[in-house]
Amino acid sequence: METNVFKRPQALTDTPTHYCPGCGHGVAHRLVAEAIDHFGLREHTVGVASAGCSVMMYKYFDVDTIEAAHGRALAVATGIKRTHPELTVFTYQGDGDLASIGLAETMHAANRGEKVCVIFINNAVYGMTGGQMAPTTLLGMKTSTTPTGRSLHREGSPLKMAELLSKLDGVAFCQRVSLHDPDQVYEAREAIFRAFEAQLEGLGFSFVEVLSACGTNMRMKPSDAQKWVANQMCQAYPLGVFKDDEA
Amino acid sequence: MGRIVINAALCKGCYLCVEACRKKHIEIDDHLNAQDCYPVREAPNTECTACPRCATVCPEAAIEVFHD
Numbered sequence: 001m002e003t004n005v006f007k008r009p010q011a012l013t014d015t016p017t018h019y020c021p022g023c024g025h026g027v028a029h030r031l032v033a034e035a036i037d038h039f040g041l042r043e044h045t046v047g048v049a050s051a052g053c054s055v056m057m058y059k060y061f062d063v064d065t066i067e068a069a070h071g072r073a074l075a076v077a078t079g080i081k082r083t084h085p086e087l088t089v090f091t092y093q094g095d096g097d098l099a100s101i102g103l104a105e106t107m108h109a110a111n112r113g114e115k116v117c118v119i120f121i122n123n124a125v126y127g128m129t130g131g132q133m134a135p136t137t138l139l140g141m142k143t144s145t146t147p148t149g150r151s152l153h154r155e156g157s158p159l160k161m162a163e164l165l166s167k168l169d170g171v172a173f174c175q176r177v178s179l180h181d182p183d184q185v186y187e188a189r190e191a192i193f194r195a196f197e198a199q200l201e202g203l204g205f206s207f208v209e210v211l212s213a214c215g216t217n218m219r220m221k222p223s224d225a226q227k228w229v230a231n232q233m234c235q236a237y238p239l240g241v242f243k244d245d246e247a
Numbered sequence: 248m249g250r251i252v253i254n255a256a257l258c259k260g261c262y263l264c265v266e267a268c269r270k271k272h273i274e275i276d277d278h279l280n281a282q283d284c285y286p287v288r289e290a291p292n293t294e295c296t297a298c299p300r301c302a303t304v305c306p307e308a309a310i311e312v313f314h315d
């Protein structure tokens with residue numbers, strides 16, 4: 001008998017996304033939706049969207065979603081989870097949002113051990129606003145605000161959020177994954193499932209950093225942007241589990 | 248053996264699925280869709296193993312995969 005081995009998750013709506021062709025946001029959305037389906041959480045989940053290309057994620061997820069002011073997703077998530085501990089709460093944030101304007105919210109929510117999941121999309125730029133330098137931009141990488149390339153002496157080195165957060169006691173699970181080929185996407189799915197599981201078990205703050213291609217701002221076609229993530233980003237940002245309280 | 252179903256209306260024409268398929272089962276269509284993209288379609292005389300690498304990399308969740 002024929003079996004459906006891969007279907008569109010129920011936690012995604014039928015709305016076509018506004019993302020550029022090949023953008024990692026679409027894959028990351030699908031993996032989160034797969035986790036919501038897997039744990040049967042569609043009626044018990046609140047997503048917190050951030051300012052950035054994923055600002056309209058409420059159109060794509062068939063779960064309750066709230067839009068936070070730029071950088072404040074984890075403050076909003078804290079409020080929701082503390083008043084409704086029975087809900088599963090996740091934030092979905094870009095690197096400008098989480099690691100720049102929202103850095104204080106991120107560090108303190110993690111340090112307090114808020115029992116929420118964070119899906120952190122590291123695409124090395126501010127995508128939505130036109131490819132400005134993000135805290136995660138690689139050294140030497142040209143962006144619209146570093147036209148000669150990011151310099152160690154001028155802008156400092158890329159912020160490694162997974163490494164930083166894994167040092168905080170409140171963090172229960174912390175992993176960095178990539179989306180640049182099918183095997184990496186399988187790994188990313190496992191990590192996102194584990195992050196949701198950690199919340200369901202009440203372990204603490206769970207964080208998945210997802211290396212993601214923004215071909216538009218890299219001025220690359222989608223397949224070349226994937227290769228750039230594989231060759232350049234994975235070197236600057238080593239993949240792996242940095243913390244797992246369950247393991 | 249396997250079979251894929253492509254939702255061409257959702258396809259953005261990134262062609263990551265074309266690269267991901269080891270069986271060359273996916274090719275580019277020559278008709279634009281409503282998003283002004285050339286979507287993908289199944290290539291004739293090729294087989295699908297239901298692996299499902301194409302669907303795994305698709306950012307639009309536009310591919311379903313069946314196995315028999």
Ligand SMILES: Cc1ncc(C[n+]2csc(CCOP(=O)(O)OP(=O)(O)O)c2C)c(N)n1
Pocket residue numbers: 051052053054070093094095096097098121123125126127128129134
């Ligand atoms: C208070 C405030 N300052 C600035 C902006 C403009 N702004 C919108 S999105 C964004 C950065 C988005 O980059 P990132 O978080 O990396 O997400 P991406 O678009 O790459 O997914 C900025 C600076 C804003 N919306 N609000």
Ligand code: SF4
Pocket residue numbers: 018019020022023024025053123127128213214215216217
């Ligand atoms: S600008 Fe970059 S991050 Fe934004 S939708 Fe396009 S590819 Fe994705």
Ligand code: SF4
Pocket residue numbers: 022253257258259260261262263264265286287301304305306307308309310
């Ligand atoms: S991966 Fe998805 S969006 Fe990209 S060409 Fe294939 S079906 Fe279309």
